[in-house]
Amino acid sequence: MKRRSFLSWGTAGLVALWSAVGVSLGAVVRFLTPSVFYEPPQNFKIGNPADFSFGPPTFLAEEKIFVFRDREKGFAVASAVCTHLGCTVGYFQSDERFHCPCHGSVFGSDGTVQHGPAPRPLEWFEVTLARDGQLRVDKDHAVPASYRLMV
């Protein structure tokens, strides 16, 4: 074999080899990324407006949300997932704030961070009235803390 053809074939071979390695790595990452998530839906109904009382928010454990109902202002839904590391916060009536048990973050009743390491306020989700008269929450749709649904 001539030197020149050896070099060019060799280079081509190396390029092919490394491309194959690269493509395979990409395929491995893609393989590990689930194409389907068997997780609870992000958009769900939570019941009739009449099911919710006025006063302190109702905590829905499965959905990890707080449902606020105010006589004048209407409905609002806050996330119960702490923005720091994902622990579930609790609402304390005594000081009307959310407290995170993991690292002590404290959020005001409007979700703003008042204390602790949480980097962002609690999220608020869009809540609408479904056709059958039930409340529908869309976790994929964040709204400002001022958002209210009047029923």
Added chain:
Amino acid sequence: MNLIRDAWQSIIRRDPLSTDKGKSELVFLNVWLHIHPAKVKKENLKVKHTFYLGFITFFLFLILVTTGVALMFYYRPDAPHAYQDMKDLQFVVYLGSFLRNMHRWAAHGMVICVFLHMCRVFYTGSYKRPRQFNWVIGVFLFLLTLGLSFTGYLLPWDQLAFWAITVGTNIGSYAPLVGGRIRELLLGGHTVGESALLRFYVLHVAVLPAVATLLTMVHFWRVRKDGGLSRPVWKLKEAKSAELVTIGAPGNGAPLAVVPASKDKTYGLMEVVTGKPIFETVSMEEEEDTVFSYPYAFFREGVALLVTVASVMAVSLFWQAPLEELANPAKTPNPAKAPWYFLGLQELVSHSALLGGVIVPTLAVLALIAIPYIDLTPSRRPADRKWAIRAFTLFVVVNVVLIIVGTFFRGPGWALVPPWVHIVGAE
């Protein structure tokens, strides 16, 4: 009779011990003798040089593999079953709780011993030329040990497991750009659920043990290729002793004369080597310092193995591995704590997730890896490396203090609560 003898020989592959060939084959075919040099320096066998910590770590790993495989016979990695199977292991399966205890305590022990081993290697300066790269392999073994513990932590699927992993994987998602993606790959979803359990299981029982085994083999091989264990600090000579030359280490010795390869011979090696072989040069005085690996080193390693196994068994008889309530994604226990060896990290994270959870740990690992390449003073004597020792000691102390604070001084809501104060009705 011939049949049985033939069958026996097909298994052990050596001639009967009554023959000289058989006797020598007993030596040549023995794996443990294969990874030991024929002779070792006498001083290196002293407990006060290594504390046998590397061996103890390795033996704990062996215990973990053995008990882990036993547990696998009764464990199903899916959400309701995993917890039930743990309960079964604890209350129904014969020896189940004992094996589970052994697995749990050996895992904690391995984290402790691998750390202490790293400290021993540091303080004796054994990461210096030509052992730099073995230190780097060691750092990866350290990370793998943590990874094995972390993935194992989720498997009981109790409250402790669920929230420790929720918090732990959320720390990872603070890594810029790739963080969320890494967490998604690790969990196979967006929250800790069934797919996360399965992924952690596969990592824990297959992927990480395989990688750890491989790296351990390389680690041992390099200990030998680096000329055996480093000389104990108290045997270091006052004057700069003649440097040992080791195969594979970039030599400072005279360059080899280039001799053309013989024409009438076909070489089947990867490289053709000519000239005088470069081996460790052993002077007469040092020769007298050595003893045969068998039985001297073997005996001591055997004792270390027995002590390790007996200790783990004894601890497992008296202390139960914890198992809390079934994992409940809706209710975060208060306080929710990561496994103890990550509590230092959690303590940092409680101040800032990005800085404490990502930047500081990443820098710490990089610094560990870089140690042998930064600290270039050839001397291994403590008096000559005061600053290196101070810096490393600071690193160790900060780690230990953070872990102690996280473990004992953090109460509900991560408030500072001394361990002697008991909070009633903390929810």
